Amino acid sequence: MQVTLKIFRYNPETDKKPHYETYKVEAEPTDRVLDLLEKVKGEQDGTLTFRRSCAHGVCGSDAMRINGMNRLACKVLVKDLGTDHITIEPLLGLPTVKDLVVDMEPFFEHYRSVKPFFINNDPPPQKERLQSPEERARFDDTTKCILCAACTTSCPSFWLDGQYVGPAAIVNAHRFIFDSRDQGAEERLKILADQFGVFRCHTIFNCTLACPREIQITKAIGEVRKAIATGRLD
Amino acid sequence: MKTHQYDVVVVGAGGAGLMAALYASRRARTAVISKLYPTRSHTGAAQGGIGAALGNMEEDHPEWHTYDTVKGSDYLGDQDAIEFMCYQAPEIVYELEHMGLPFSRTPEGLIAQRPFGGHTNNVTGKPVRRACYAADRTGHMILQTLYQQGIKHGLTFFDEFQMLDLIMVNGRAAGVVALEIATGEIHIFHAKAVILATGGWGRVWEITSNAFTLSGDGAAIVLRKGLPLQDMEFYQFHPTGIYKLGILITEGVRGEGGVLINDKGERFMDRYAPTVKDLASRDVVSRAIYIEIREGRGINGQRYVYLDVRPETVNKYAALDGRTRPDGSPYVVTAEELLAKLPDIIDFCRTYLGIDPVTEPIPVQPTAHYAMGGIPTNIKAEVLADEKGTVVPGLYAAGETACVSVHGANRLGTNSLLDIVVFGKQAGIHAAEYAQGADFEPLPADAADFARSQLEAIRNSKGNERIADIAAEMKRVMMDHVGVFRTEEGMQQALEKIRELKARFKHLHIDDRGKIFNTELLTAWELSNLLDLAEVTTVSALARKESRGAHSREDYPKRDDQNWLKHTLAWMRENGQIELRYKPVVITKYQPKERVY
Numbered sequence: 001m002q003v004t005l006k007i008f009r010y011n012p013e014t015d016k017k018p019h020y021e022t023y024k025v026e027a028e029p030t031d032r033v034l035d036l037l038e039k040v041k042g043e044q045d046g047t048l049t050f051r052r053s054c055a056h057g058v059c060g061s062d063a064m065r066i067n068g069m070n071r072l073a074c075k076v077l078v079k080d081l082g083t084d085h086i087t088i089e090p091l092l093g094l095p096t097v098k099d100l101v102v103d104m105e106p107f108f109e110h111y112r113s114v115k116p117f118f119i120n121n122d123p124p125p126q127k128e129r130l131q132s133p134e135e136r137a138r139f140d141d142t143t144k145c146i147l148c149a150a151c152t153t154s155c156p157s158f159w160l161d162g163q164y165v166g167p168a169a170i171v172n173a174h175r176f177i178f179d180s181r182d183q184g185a186e187e188r189l190k191i192l193a194d195q196f197g198v199f200r201c202h203t204i205f206n207c208t209l210a211c212p213r214e215i216q217i218t219k220a221i222g223e224v225r226k227a228i229a230t231g232r233l234d
Numbered sequence: 235m236k237t238h239q240y241d242v243v244v245v246g247a248g249g250a251g252l253m254a255a256l257y258a259s260r261r262a263r264t265a266v267i268s269k270l271y272p273t274r275s276h277t278g279a280a281q282g283g284i285g286a287a288l289g290n291m292e293e294d295h296p297e298w299h300t301y302d303t304v305k306g307s308d309y310l311g312d313q314d315a316i317e318f319m320c321y322q323a324p325e326i327v328y329e330l331e332h333m334g335l336p337f338s339r340t341p342e343g344l345i346a347q348r349p350f351g352g353h354t355n356n357v358t359g360k361p362v363r364r365a366c367y368a369a370d371r372t373g374h375m376i377l378q379t380l381y382q383q384g385i386k387h388g389l390t391f392f393d394e395f396q397m398l399d400l401i402m403v404n405g406r407a408a409g410v411v412a413l414e415i416a417t418g419e420i421h422i423f424h425a426k427a428v429i430l431a432t433g434g435w436g437r438v439w440e441i442t443s444n445a446f447t448l449s450g451d452g453a454a455i456v457l458r459k460g461l462p463l464q465d466m467e468f469y470q471f472h473p474t475g476i477y478k479l480g481i482l483i484t485e486g487v488r489g490e491g492g493v494l495i496n497d498k499g500e501r502f503m504d505r506y507a508p509t510v511k512d513l514a515s516r517d518v519v520s521r522a523i524y525i526e527i528r529e530g531r532g533i534n535g536q537r538y539v540y541l542d543v544r545p546e547t548v549n550k551y552a553a554l555d556g557r558t559r560p561d562g563s564p565y566v567v568t569a570e571e572l573l574a575k576l577p578d579i580i581d582f583c584r585t586y587l588g589i590d591p592v593t594e595p596i597p598v599q600p601t602a603h604y605a606m607g608g609i610p611t612n613i614k615a616e617v618l619a620d621e622k623g624t625v626v627p628g629l630y631a632a633g634e635t636a637c638v639s640v641h642g643a644n645r646l647g648t649n650s651l652l653d654i655v656v657f658g659k660q661a662g663i664h665a666a667e668y669a670q671g672a673d674f675e676p677l678p679a680d681a682a683d684f685a686r687s688q689l690e691a692i693r694n695s696k697g698n699e700r701i702a703d704i705a706a707e708m709k710r711v712m713m714d715h716v717g718v719f720r721t722e723e724g725m726q727q728a729l730e731k732i733r734e735l736k737a738r739f740k741h742l743h744i745d746d747r748g749k750i751f752n753t754e755l756l757t758a759w760e761l762s763n764l765l766d767l768a769e770v771t772t773v774s775a776l777a778r779k780e781s782r783g784a785h786s787r788e789d790y791p792k793r794d795d796q797n798w799l800k801h802t803l804a805w806m807r808e809n810g811q812i813e814l815r816y817k818p819v820v821i822t823k824y825q826p827k828e829r830v831y
Contacts, residue, residue: 013748030586042702046745046754053445056481056582058374059274075585097416098751104271117382118334127288128331130343136336143336143368143375147273181334214581 003027003078005036007048008089010096018096020087021045029079033066033086037073037100050100057212060148064100065089070150070210091153093162107149110165114173114191119184135180142175142220144213151207151217157200164200165192167207167217174220178233185233193228201225235682236421240265240390241669242662243410243425245397245452248275249373249654250633250661251431252380254615255389257662258429262669267392267412267423269447269756272381276433276445277654280373281578282486283348283365284330284655285648286323290344291363291560296321298356299364303649304824306352306515307606307642308783309799310465312820315638318613319649322656327366330655335379337368338575348575349489352515352646352831361489361513363560365648370484370578376651395421396756398685400428400455400629403675407628411685415756418749420682426672427628427665430456430609430617431658434634437705437760438768439602440713443475443482447760452635454763456609457770461619461626462803462815464637465607466767467775467785470645471718473519475601477538481582483598485647487591488512490575491567492543493551494523495595496531501551502539507831511555514831517644517784520600524718533597540595543576545569547595600718606645606784607774608637610803615661621803621817628668632661639801642819643783692758697741701758704735704742708761708768716772720787729772736765766806773812774802795826 003025010018023040034052041048050073051061057075064073067087078086094102120129145168152158152166173192177185192198198221207217227233242258244251247268258264268275287294299320304311331337331345338346349361368375384391392412398420399411407428412421432452436444457463473494474483488494493512496502506522507514514522527537542548548567557565569592573580576591583591609631610618615638617629633654640653711731715724739762746754780794781787800816807813 011748011750013750030588032586038702041754042700046701046743047748049746049751049753053270053274053447054276054279055446056279056479057585058279058578059270059276059445061270061274077585101751108271112385115386117386118379120334124328124332127328128337128345131339132343133339133341135343136339139336140369143378144371145378146278146374147271176334179334179336 001027001029001084003036003084003086005040006085006087009099011047011098027078029077031078032074033076033078033088034062034073036078049098058146060146063091063148063150065091070154072148072150072212075212091149093153093159094149104149106162107152107168110169111147111172113165114169115184115188116172116176118176119182121183129181131180138180139175139178141215142171144215145171145175146213148212150210150212154206154210156204156206157202163196165197167221170198170221170224171215171217174224177224177227189224189228192224198225198228236419237424238265238421239424239674241425242427242429242665243267243423244429244431245410246431246433247272247391248277248431248433248633249376249380249651250658251429252384253655253658254429254431254632254662254665256380256383256387257659258666259387259389260666262666265390265392265423267395267397267410269394269396269415271393272384272391273377275377276448278374278377279445279482280651281370281482281484282350282489283367283372283648284327284376284651285350285353285364285646286327286366286652287320287364288324288327288345288347288366290340291347293355294362294364296323298354298362299323301356301824302353303640303646305829306644306646308644308793308829309642309826310639310782310801310819311642312639313822313824314820315613315640317822319640319652319656323652326655326659330376330379333379333383335368335375337366348486349513350647351485351488351513351519354510359509361510365486365489367486370486370576373651376655397432397451397455398688400459401677401681402459403678405627406675407626408675408677409681411682415751418752420686422677422681424674424677426669426674427630429630429632429661429665430635431631431633432635434605435764435767436602438708438712438764438771439717440709441475441480441599442602443472443480444602449760449763450635450767451760451763452631453608454766457766457806460805461617462610462805463608463770464610465639465802466771466804467778467802468606468643468783469602469771470516470604470606470784471520471600472603473516473523473600474541474598476582476586477597477599479586480601481586482601482603483541483579483596487541487543487576487579490543490572491548491552491557491565492541493547494519495540495542496526497533497535498531502526502531510831515644515646517786518831520718521786523600538597538599541598542595543572543591544593544595545572604645604650605634606637606639606641606643608635611636611638613638613660614664615657616664621815628672630661630665632657643785689755689759692742692744692755693747695742695744698743699738699741700743701754701761704739705761708732708735708765712768716775718786720775720785721789722776725772725776729769729776732765732769732772736769739765770804770806770812774804774814777814778802799826
C-alpha cells in the first residue's frame with residue numbers, strides 16, 4: 001500500500017520557522033512507523049532527523065506524536081492507525097532541536113529531582129535482602145518505565161507549566177516509595193508534596209493512554225497522593 | 235574545539251560502562267561519554283536472566299557453572315577467566331540486589347531462578363535453575379538500576395556524545411575524540427585511562443536482535459589504531475528471533491517449558507540434543523533450526539519454525555520429560571503464570587505479529603545476536619596488543635566489545651549480563667588504580683585531525699551511493715554466507731562483496747551537510763565501522779578450517795583440536811590488508827572432549 005507521511009520539519013541552521021513536508025512511501029500494513037521513517041531517510045531525504053535505537057519498544061528513544069498521539073514509532077504499525085495518512089510531529093512541551101528530535105534535558109532534570117534510586121542505609125546482609133512475591137508485586141508496574149517521556153509530554157499540566165515534575169518522575173518515585181526494601185519514601189513524598197509535585201495532576205489520564213509500557217500511571221500518581229495525604233504506604 | 239580532562243573516561247553507558255564508571259569514580263575523576271542516553275543502551279533489551287549459582291531453587295555450584303561455560307564455549311573459552319567470572323557471579327548478583335534491583339522472588343523471598351540453555355546439574359546432566367531473573371526484563375532492570383546508582387553517586391555524563399577516535403601517545407591511551415551530536419562540535423577528552431564499553435555489532439547482519447546503534451564503534455576504532463581483534467569469526471545467532479523482524483524471544487520461553495516444533499508437528503530438538511533438548515546451547519539449536527528449514531520442514535516450507543509455549547504444549551512435553559517443580563510435584567503451567575513470567579514476550583508477539591503466544595505458536599528464525607569475539611583483554615580488563623599478552627597501558631575494555639575470553643566459540647545464555655557486570659567492575663577498579671599512578675600524556679596538536687578528516691570526507695562526498703543500499707547489501711551477503719553455516723566459496727563471495735562495498739562507500743550520496751544533530755553523517759560513519767568488522771569477521775572465518783561453536787563450516791564439519799584449539803588475532807594493516815596470528819587457549823581443569831547435550 002502507499003502511505004502519505006506528513007512530517008514536521010525544522011532545521012535551526014537553515015529554517016526561520018518549522019514547516020511540514022510530505023513524503024509518499026510504499027509500505028506493508030505490518031510495517032512500523034519507524035520503518036517508514038527509515039525508508040524516507042534512506043531513500044528520499046537523508047536530512048530527516050529522529051532518534052531511534054532498539055526498534056522494538058524497550059529503549060524509549062523514538063517517542064513522537066503520531067496522528068496526534070504520543071507513541072513510540074517502533075511500537076505502532078501502519079495497520080494500527082487505520083489510515084494511510086500519517087502525521088508525525090515532535091513531542092510537545094520540550095524544545096525542538098531538529099525535526100523530530102527534542103531536548104530531553106528538562107525531562108531528565110525532573111526525573112533526577114525525585115531521588116530515583118534505592119535508599120537503604122542499613123548494612124546489607126551477606127546474601128540478598130528478602131522480599132516476598134507480594135511485596136515485589138506492589139511496585140512491579142512502575143519498574144517498567146523506559147523514560148521515553150511519552151507520558152510527561154502528553155500532560156496538559158506539564159504543557160501549562162514545565163516546572164511540574166510530570167508523570168514519569170512520579171512513576172519513578174513510586175517505584176521506590178512502594179519497594180519494601182527502600183527507606184527513602186519520606187524524603188521523596190516531601191519532594192512530591194511540593195507545589196510542582198503530584199497535586200498538579202488533574203487526573204486527565206493522557207499519560208496512562210500514552211504509555212507504551214501500559215503502566216497505570218494515573219493510578220500510581222493516585223497512590224502517591226494518598227500516601228502524602230495519609231502518611232501511610234498501604 | 236573543547237578539551238576536557240578526566241582521570242578515567244568511560245565510553246558507553248550500558249551495563250559494562252555504568253558498572254565500570256561506578257567503580258572508577260570511587261577513586262578517580264571519571265566521565266562517561268555515550269552516543270545514547272544511558273537508558274537507551276542495549277543492555278536494556280536483555281530478557282531472560284543473569285547466570286549465578288546461587289542455589290536458591292535446587293543444588294548448584296560455581297564449579298558447575300564454570301564447566302557448563304567451558305563446554306558451551308566449545309573449549310575455546312579461557313578457563314582461568316571463566317572460572318573467575320563464575321565464582322564472582324553470586325557475589326555480584328547480591329551486589330546488584332543491594333543496589334535495589336527488583337528481581338522476581340521465590341515464595342521464601344529469595345531471588346528467583348529459571349533454567350536456561352546449557353546450564354546443567356553436572357551430576358545428572360539435567361537442566362538446572364541458574365538464571366536469576368526479573369520477569370523477562372532482567373536487562374532493563376540491570377540498566378535502570380545501574381543508571382539510578384550513577385545518579386545517586388553523581389557520575390558525570392556526556393550524553394549523546396559519539397566517540398570518533400582513541401588518542402594514543404607513546405603506545406598508551408591518552409584520551410578520546412568525540413562529537414557532541416547536538417552541536418556537531420568536536421570535543422577532546424584528555425584522560426589517563428580509557429575504558430571502552432561500546433557494545434556489539436549485530437547490525438552487520440540482515441536479521442538481528444540488535445539495536446540500530448550497535449555498530450561496533452569501539453572495536454572498529456581499536457582496529458584502526460593498529461591493535462588486534464580476537465576471535466571475530468565467532469558470532470552467535472540466537473535460535474529464536476521473531477520471523478523476519480529478528481526481535482529477540484528469550485531462551486527463558488524454553489526455560490519455562492516452550493518447545494520448538496517443525497512443519498510436521500515434531501519436537502525436533504529430541505533428535506539433536508536427546509538429554510536437554512530445547513535447552514541445548516544456542517549454536518546447537520540454531521543449526522538444528524537451519525537444518526529443519528533446509529530439509530523442507532520449516533512451517534509451510536517457509537524459513538521459520540514454531541516456538542510453542544501454549545500451556546497445553548508445555549504441560550504435555552513437561553510430563554513426557556518428567557519435569558518437576560523444586561518441591562518434587564509435576565511441572566504444570568497456566569496461561570496466567572506464563573503471562574506473569576513472560577509479559578514482554580507476550581506484548582512483542584501481540585504488537586508485531588498480532589498473535590497471542592498462550593493460544594498460538596510463535597514463528598521464529600535464528601537472529602544475529604552476540605559477538606563472542608572483540609577487543610582482546612585479560613581478567614583485569616586490560617587491552618592486549620599481541621599474541622604474547624602485552625598490555626596496552628591505560629586502555630581497558632569490557633562487555634560485548636571485549637573478548638576476555640569467557641564465551642569462546644559460543645556464549646551461554648545469561649552469561650552476557652554476568653560478563654558486563656563482572657568485567658565492567660574489573661575495568662573500573664583497575665583503570666582507577668592505573669590512573670592514580672600515572673600522569674597525563676601530553677596531547678598531540680593533531681589529536682582530532684583523523685576523526686575530523688573522516689567526518690569531512692563523508693560530509694563532502696559527492697557520489698551516488700546511498701548509505702542504506704550499501705548497508706542492505708552488506709547485511710544480505712553476511713547473512714547468506716557468514717551466518718549459521720559457512721563454506722569457503724560463500725565466504726569468498728562475501729569478502730569480495732564487502733571489499734566492493736568499501737570502495738563504493740567512498741562515493742556516498744549525502745543530503746545533510748549540516749552540523750546540528752546530523753544523524754545521516756553518523757549513520758554513514760557507523761556503516762564504515764560495520765564494513766571493517768564484517769571484513770575482519772569474514773577473513774578470520776575463512777582461515778579457520780574447522781567447525782567449533784558458532785563457527786560452523788560445511789566444508790570442515792568437525793572440530794579440530796590438533797590444529798585449531800587456539801584464538802585468532804586479526805590486525806588491519808596500513809595498506810588495508812588483514813593479518814592473522816594465533817595464541818593458545820588457557821586450559822586449566824577441563825581437557826577438551828566431545829560436546830554432547
